[in-house]
Amino acid sequence: MKLYERSLKSQLVSVCMFFFLSLVQLIINIGDHRPVGFIVIFSFCLGLFLILAVIISIDLIQKDAxxxxxxxxxxxxxxxxxxxxxxxxxxxxxxxxxxxxxxxxxxxxxxxxxxxxxxxxxxxxxxxxxxxxxxxxxxxxxx
Structure with a gap:
């Protein structure tokens, strides 16, 4: 029937986009010497999106469904x-x-x-x- 793999690929693209946005925000906050709370929040988001991207990528690359x-x-x-x-x-x-x-x-x-x-x-x-x-x-x- 229908292949739902496209949905998983779009989720990977979204996670990569959020990872990139969090990275940009982290760089901006470090460069402007903002409070440490902002740096911690965006560092946490960066790590979370990185983990999600790795998990989704492994699921797409390996064919062990x-x-x-x-x-x-x-x-x-x-x-x-x-x-x-x-x-x-x-x-x-x-x-x-x-x-x-x-x-x-x-x-x-x-x-x-x-x-x-x-x-x-x-x-x-x-x-x-x-x-x-x-x-x-x-x-x-x-x-």
């Missing part, structure tokens, strides 16, 4: 509610073209980032089974 099989519980307009195996409910927004592919009590496979727990991909398990059975029918008809 976790596979979770879940069920579709509820469908509303362009949003599906998925019940994870741990019992928690996850809400996922989908495109209008992909909205038609989901139905109640459908099994879906979620690829979730190991460190950030961000959704990377959603796959329907029933579509995969139908594709395999269609491939089997084609080969048996050819024989």
């Amino acid at each position: 976790e596979k979770i099989v879940a069920n579709v519980e509820f469908i509303e307009e362009f949003r599906i509610h998925i019940r994870k195996p741990n019992g928690k409910l996850m809400k996922v927004r989908v495109k209008a073209t992909e909205y038609e592919h989901f139905h109640l009590n459908q099994s879906v496979e979620l690829l979730v980032g190991k460190r950030t727990s961000a959704l990377l991909t959603i796959n329907s398990l029933e579509d995969d089974i139908e594709d395999v059975s269609q491939a089997d029918m084609i080969t048996t008809e050819d024989v």
Whole structure:
């Protein structure tokens, strides 16, 4: 289905932008000899954004996502509610073209980032089974 990796990339861009802004503010505050409180605050923000950027980058670079099989519980307009195996409910927004592919009590496979727990991909398990059975029918008809 839809690749949600683009969302994780946009989060990385945002974190890098905030890191850069915090760095600029820290340099300005040190140069103007502002109170130590400002320097501490922007140093803390700088470290926090650096850690977030590293974690998101590692999740994007390494392809070690976790596979979770879940069920579709509820469908509303362009949003599906998925019940994870741990019992928690996850809400996922989908495109209008992909909205038609989901139905109640459908099994879906979620690829979730190991460190950030961000959704990377959603796959329907029933579509995969139908594709395999269609491939089997084609080969048996050819024989």
